[in-house]
Amino acid sequence: MEISGSLFFSRGNNNQISFICGSGSWLIDMALRYPNSEFIGLDLNPSPLPTNLPKNTSFIKGNLQSIPYEDEEFDFLKTGELQVDFTEVEYKHAIDEMIRVTKRGGWVEINEPDIYPLRHAPNYAKIVESYNLQDIQFDCKIINVGPQGGELGNQCAEVYTIYFKDLYGQELADHLGLTYDEYLQTLWKNAEEEMNNSCIEIRYYRFWGQKR
Template identity: 40%
Template sequence: MGCCCSRRFFEEENGTVRYQLINGRRYHNLSSSVYFLANDDEEVYRLSRYHNAIKDIWVGLFHSPVEEKLRQGARVIDIGCGSGIWILDVARQYPNSNFVGIDISPILPTEGLPSNVTFIQYNVLDGLPFEDSSFDLVHQKFMVCAFTEVQWEEKVIPELIRLTRPDGWIEILEADAILISDGTVTRRIAKAFHDFLVSKGINPSIGKEIPRIFENSNMFSEIKHRQKTIKLGKRHGESGEETLRFCISGLSSARGTLSTSMNLMPEHYDALIETMIIETEKCSTDFIQHRICAHKRI
């Protein structure tokens, strides 16, 4: 039997119903957005907590060769910035540069901001309110579940290219949305998640396709693509433990939609997730991430 959700809609000042509460968590309610994860304080915590693990896994906040520009004074935009923690971290290290964080969700920080940081709530699919060639570094992270493959190709990447100055860089950190595992329960959840994403037009492995899309644009003099496999679970150290926690909290955020697509009651879905956590400590489970850096032609 499918899930029976406690659902309530609420409005913004302009009267548009943009968000909905399902079982006490806030989600988008926009026809233009396929994003189905929560956009509340719990999601802010999930994103912020994993920030330090990412720095350890990838050894640093960015890989594009822009450090000297940042020291001297550059303009940087982070699209889909979530909690804003990446922007805040980089901005404090490079006070001569200016940073803009963009996100569709109302989870952006508003207090105690450095003077070189601005946050704006905006949907990149609507086209961002900046002139062409406005930024030296355009950064984006973990947006695989936010856009359909068509939106990536026709709207998102063209917008990133438009915003980037000649001789500037685009850097994208992306993850494959599907875990690879020897575990029976984990494979079941992964298949259900894969089928759900595909039904919404989302490519669960869009990170592998981004270099091709960049290449086809003929706008870049250099494209670098690095892939890393993170093994989940405590036995793989702090990065494995934190990555498992990040993935599990993401699956919990998708509880309403995924339990329905699996034809499960929420409590049965929760039981599967708990079994998956136990299974991960016994079976090999991999989470693949991609880092793409592209240098725009002069």
């Protein structure tokens, strides 16, 4: 089965999709390609969105820790890059919430880049532990972090920035005996240049399962 693609969305006219949306670019693109499906974007801090949205698209403010919908409302949920936002316990609860609002026979898909190049994404196995999914599958591709990696590469660069600059920059600076400003002007500045020049390659994981 091709999750996120035409085989899923062409099955019928009533598919409802919930996506933890970020910029909303994937959601809008899919809404334009599949006008008979309904697409709903959910994000705690949504980015500014285009004013001319497809008619089958809507966006709401919400949190994966408490998705504001009743049980079994959606055919398909897609999200990604959760590891920079949640602890391990919160990550597991977010998956449980996604499964809760998915219809029986519906699908859940999660995408995770490695934080550390060419090592397993720390939380990718959490979906396997979710007792209420079956036919669990995953694939992996190696991508360039930054502009030359396309949309995925830019998303991964954003994750790296959140993780190594915003969340743990001060801690890393302290560990290295640097001030935060010194860290930003030396190591982090060089790391940004490496990302922009596509010197960093990582594994990007995509995994999905069907609700029993």
